[in-house]
Amino acid sequence: MNTKKVCEKLKISYKALRVYEKLNIVIPQRDKNDYRNYSDDDLLKLRQIIILKNVGLELKNIKRILDKRTYESDKIIHTLYLQLKVIEAKRIQLRKMENVLKEGINEALNKNIEYGNFFDKIDNSIKESTKNVSTWIDKWGFDTWAKSYDDCVKKDGADTLGLFSKYDFILESIVRKIGDRRKVIDIGCGTANIVKKLNQNVQYTGIDQSIEMLILAKEKNKNIKLRLGNFLDKPFIENEFDVVISSFALHHLKPDEKKLQ
Secondary structure (H helix, E strand, O other): OOHHHHHHHHOOOHHHHHHHHHOOOOOOEEOOOOOEEOOHHHHHHHHHHHHHHHOOOOHHHHHHHHHHOOOOOOHHHHHHHHHHHHHHHHHHHHHHHHHHHHHHHHHHHHOOOOHHHHHHHHHHHHHHHHHHHHHOOOOOOHHHHHHHHHHHHHOOOOOOOOOOOOHHHHHHHHHHHHOOOOEEEEEOOOOOHHHHHOOOOOEEEEEEOOHHHHHHHHHHOOOOEEEEOOOOOOOOOOOOOOEEEOOOOHHHOOHHHOOOO
16 A cells, blocks of 8 residues: 555554654555555554554654564454553553542642642652553463463473363363353363363353463364453353353462452
């Protein structure tokens, strides 16, 4: 796609495209007449840049984020997931900024304060919150773990903490408890290894917070439903499922999160 069409499609300026090219963020190929020709991958990256800029990230941070994330497959899923994580981080940032401003109001209502120092404190809190938006991490490292997950669980008790001891035995025990129930939701499904042990009549839905786990589950099982989420989400209609299952996931919760609602 040529530069004019890209600008019209994405509502972006010529100047912005040149800046991204100069910074080696998006570098389009050239056609035989030396005109820029933007690929579908370039357009995906430009969409990411637009989202990231809209939540306040600087171009140097955007470049760092995009340079770390190069995907050969499932690019649309990865693109949307990255945008989701940025929005989540921005939401946390705004909540912190809201609390800082509320605390400032309460302090101003109840104290005689010095104008300059007071606003310096608020400005520093907001700057620190903004700085943290581009540095979020996956607490448990699920996404980096996904590719080796299946090998890990196959080695009975081989992991340091013994989290996957008697893995197959436990999955088979869960299958027996499911019995003849048809609609099953698996929370913290990982790569959905339990599916191969289920009756073919079972309608399986898997939920996990790792996009990489879900992508591997999708590759292994073409006819199952998958959702991005975690234990604390409630994205389904009440009584939609006959049984809720979960295996090898409770140890990732805090004690107060393990209580059934």
